[in-house]
Amino acid sequence: MELINKGKTKNVYKLENGNILLEFKDDVTGKDGVFDPGENQVGLTLEGSGAAALALTTFFFEKFKEKGIPTHYVSSNPEKKTMEVLAAKTFGQGLEFICRYKAVGSFFRRYHKYCEEGQDLKGFVEVTLKDDAAGDPPITKDGLILLNLMTAEEYETLTKLTKEISDVIKDILAEKGLDLYDLKLEFGRDKEGNIMLIDEVSGGNMRIYKGNQYIEPLSLPDLLLK
Template sequence: MVAGGEPQATSHEPSCYSCSVNEVDVQGVRRGALLYEGKAKQVYATEHPERLVVAFKDDATAFNAQKRGVIAGKGEVNSAVSARLFGLLEAAGVPTHFLKTLSPREQLVRAVQIIPLEVVVRRFAAGSFAARYGVAEGEVLEPTVLEWCYKSDALGDPPLNDDTALALKLATPDELRALRRLALKVSEVLGDFFASRGLELIDFKLEFGRAPGGELLLADEISPDTCRLWDRQSGERLDKDRFRRDLGGVEEAYQEVARRVLEDA
């Protein structure tokens, strides 16, 4: 399974803001209490009950947090890359939680109730998929494979089928259909965009949430933490696999992805 994200950004009561003793004003947004801290991000309240501040960290984990480290500059790279990609997706008709960038590693986002399903989209065989089915890494998958995983660090994010997701009441039938449609749209848009930047989008992980009105929004992040990205010419891995597999050059790979994604932004 591709890199895990955050069980983050749920909607919170307005009173959460008032419990902060370390308010910070960033571009006119008053960042209040720390509501949640995960492996890669921190989530803060704001004065608006339906707005949150997400701060990206340099901390890195792999293998369900069994491996830990720090990737210098990762927080800024992931925030900038995510912001650009969320903007592209919004323009293509995929609704997201992203509102604006506040600082190099902070974003203002819409508060959502995260659906406890990770949507894993596999365009090429790699990682655990290749190992599980004995398929060579890099083999094209036709059709694109979508997998659900139950978001639970304690359980190791186990895979689910549709019936299990419904039986556990993680999503409704209509939501599962919408998630599939949105995930395939994301794959189409980002696959084309990354190809234009000399990158192959191998696979990636998405998280969605419900806005207060029930609308499904793409949430969390899209970055080298959550995507496998290979150089189309050399096949070089430019993502978190460099950290997972001790390949070296992790910071340089993240910066290279940022350079290509943000070019002409």
């Protein structure tokens, strides 16, 4: 297989059958040694975080499959910490769709003059450009269309999918007494041009609480999968 990219949290390989292999690493995003799913840099290394991310991603993708939600997931190998997925073309150089249920993290830092920390955001969806140097700036629907990153119809499809997927995850977590504050998702197109969920869905790209207690990403598999 051919190494395509060494990412912050995963290495990406191209397989002979045309699919992609994602190798999960123990690096997580954050700043000053503190995990933060909203950060765009590797902040620390947590032993076991790669295996945890793969276990949760597999769990969630299987749930999405049951509900007919399109994803790039094919299969996973827990021993090797890898997941085989369909090849996907990103929107531009990559976008993140963030669903926010509570005003925390980067949202609160940006808009703290207009909201209270922890304020209910009712599943508000925002889109950011994947651009580390620019700090992953937010972009509006009109901006996405103007820059030819997607059509108006695709934007509506993607925001609807983001909310649908986020609500599924929120409900699953609620069954375990956990509250989803926010999460980020990525989407791409398959070779036929169909939109599908890509990348991972794990504790590393969501913020979860139980009451007032923040749940560390490595703690989530024990709370959710056992």
